[in-house]
Amino acid sequence: MDEEPLMNPEKRSSRGPRRGGSALVLLLLLLLPAPPAAAQSDARLKAIAEQQAMLRRRVEGLRQKMEGLGRRLDSEGRTHAAELLRRGVERLARETGPAGETKTIETRMAEIADSLSRELPGQVLDDQQRVITDLEELLTILLDRQDLERLEKALAEYQEDVANLERLRAEESQLLKETRELGERGASAEERDAAAALEELAREERAIESASRALRENLRSLEKVAGELDALVRAQERLLPAIQGASKGEEGSATADLLQRARVLAQALARARALAEAKAAASAAASRASRAESRAASGEISAEEAAREKEAAAAQAREAAREAARAGRPGSEATSREAASALEKVGQALASSGQGKEVERALEDLAAIEREASERAKAAASGFEREASSRAPEAGSAKEAAESAAKASAKAGEALDKGDAAAAEQAAREALEALEQAGGGETDPASLAREERKIGERAAEAAKALEGASASESSGQASDQARGASSSLARAASELESTDPAKAGPPAEEALERLKSAREAAKRALEEERAGIRSREEPLAEREEALAERARSLAEAIGGREGLTPRQREGASKATAESSRAMEEGARATREGEEARASASRSAALDALARARRSLSESRNVGETAPEEAKKLAQRQREIREQILELARRLKEKPNRPRPKSLDSAGASAEEAADSLDRGDLGEAEPKEEETEKYLAQARDEVEQERSRYLRLREEELLFKIGDELASMIKAHDEARARTAALDGERREAGDLTRAMKVGLRKTAEAEKQVAEDCARVGKALAEEEAKVFAFLLGSNEEDLRGIAESLGAPEFATDERVQGLQEDVADRFAKLREALKDEIRRRERPPEQGTNEGSRRNRLVPDLAELKMLKQLEEEALDRTQAFGRRLEFLEGEEDAFTRGELTRLAHRHNRITELFQEFMLRLGHKPGEPEDADAKGEEGSPPDGPPRRLR
């Protein structure tokens, strides 16, 4: 289906020619309008005869051009276009016509010209009509217009192919399942023993890891609390001078200015640090993904394992992004978001492609942002250093603070030069704290009270954490002191909020002292815990050493075990030995107090043990334990393969049908799977069966895609055909309308209805009746396509046209305003339909929008929204009619007649149908319409009729 058609049906925006054969098609279009000859004068007949002869020569020329162009297109590889031309030539050569009078187009044209030259026009009319039909067929071929029958046949074939492929896929899936089951059953006693031993080792390793984590957890908690208490001490030290009401003058002003600058510097450095961390995390994730690819390429790990590893790398980047977002300190939230966003992009790149340019680009972007942040921070540090040196006050604590801030910023600059953003940030914080202690910061009592309360809350939390972290005496002391500090801080906050904030000084001082005591006690507790952990971890190291020894022995045992296949022995022994080495490393790291290294080693040991177990199960050979079962599976696999090949052969026989590429691959992998099963090597057979199933699913999807394309083509063709039908109906109805109006005029002029007029009216009535029948036929087709509203419009027209035909014909022969009004209504509905169809055709010609799956959506002839729009128009039309009816009632002033009542019944009937259509529409959308509450009806007048509104007839 990659072949280029003479005209691409999917891209046709008009039905005119476009491509290689466009000249031919144009020529053909010129040939088509040849008018049938009527009774003409001799001279006119002669001219027509000459014209006919010329047309015949043109057809001959057309045939020659088609033959030549077909050869050329074929040689250029445009086989589809060449095929269309070949079919066109065949069509020209084909004889058509009634039995016994079949002729080719050219022969018929030659005979027409001959008859005309012999002045026998009466004999040529049918032949000319036949020529027109034949040329139209030729045009259809060259335009590559699909006929509905052919499309529906192709669709049915595709449907069958999809079903066959799905059936084969399901069979393959079942085979795979049974192969796995057989594998499980077919494990030898030696394999089961080895697998159990490996599982036991893995269980023990997991237990060691779990115990180690529990031991370290307390230490981590203490470290965290000690750090927190340290931060609280510093925060309280910063606030204390302000609480004590430290004086501020010129010196204070200069310090405050420097303090402000120090805050800006701290922010710049925090940004640089956050981005540096993000860059490191992103690089680590990318390296992990890259390593996984290399390992997969060298066969060390499977493609699935590599994919999982890449997913884990993407998750790692995302986790780092979340961590960056969480770590945001007050005032630097934007910075954290920036780092998190950059990491998120890396994570997305890793997840979407897992490699290549996208990841590189994301990393480059992150590196560029990080460089820029680092440069800015350096500039800020250098600027601050200059300011701090030049604007330091003359003497006193502020002078010392400014000098120490200058030194700290110089240190920050140096750290940045070395690429140590964390150290730089720390230095900047030191500068900031020095300045804050010298008198900067908050002085408003209410703000100070808030700060004190915050510190108090954190101290209380630290006290609680200390209780859970350790049962040592030091830890208890730290907890008591932290709790006491919390109380003092609460008192200080209350005093600050009182009318005499000066009283806040003593409790604030007391709080600081208690916090310092708590910090010291927590440090002691931490040291004690650190000293104790070594001794508690030693048994774990010993356990792991013993485990390593067991693993080493097991590796040797597996390597020499008789009941295993050579591949089982080799793979499982190697992986078990690797696990032993990783365990030894884990024990060493534990003794050296390197927790992270120890944990990574245990993880590596567990991975190796899992590989060993996989080696056992995947390299199993049931050729000895269950040879018959394996052979039966092999036989079934061969049968599936035969069916795949048969399907591929059948598809090959149909030149215009695409052959799914995956089918060949499915056949090949099925053959390999069958061979492996024959040998009883299930470890080798399973992946091949998986591949076969995957290729079959792909082939099914490829065919399904093609089927969808044909479905769209069929719908487009259907729309064109309906459009053609509609155009014919509109033409016939317009002619009937014009004749009715003319006859009505003549009748008024004559004052009576003549016999000729009656004949004319009968013919007009017949024509309208024919249009009514066409409406019924096309309406039925539309209803079958679920285009209910469109079908309803045609149904309404059918009903009106039958009424019109009845009125126009005997005995009524009515041509009055009412009949003509109905004709106008019919014409309006036709116009609406034509417009809606045009809209739909235009919509389908537009390419699907990017980023949507609209391509797969077009599976209905008329979409719901188009139907809803049409329903709205119908409702508006019904309202207009009701309004017009109401106006007429005013004129009648009580003189209502039967016709008026009849019209009201018709209005009610039509409206009821609109309601039904809307209900159907809702149901189609899965929404069950609720019953109306009749609120209005229960209102000012009348009572609602019993039960729901009935269908009016």
Added chain:
Amino acid sequence: MNAPLARIPTLFLPFLLLAPAAFPQEPEEGVKEDLTRLFDQVHKDLKEIDRLLLEAGDDREAAEKSAEAVAGMKKLLERVQGHGQSAVKAIEEILRKAPT
């Protein structure tokens, strides 16, 4: 022309699948609720119009050419207009809110 096409029994999925212009994602929960409410509103209005037209057509007194009865019928038709305009407005809102 006779292959019945599969239906998807979800209220808004057809809009997503078949809308003339593509809609990249499912409507938000609030929009879904609005659409449900609007569909019910249209349905109620249409049913009420049916009822009113039926009542007007069945009016025996009007059939007896009573001027009062005709005036009553006109009132019914005015109410038809009110419900009709409400229905059209709700459909327009559906068309606006539905994924297009």
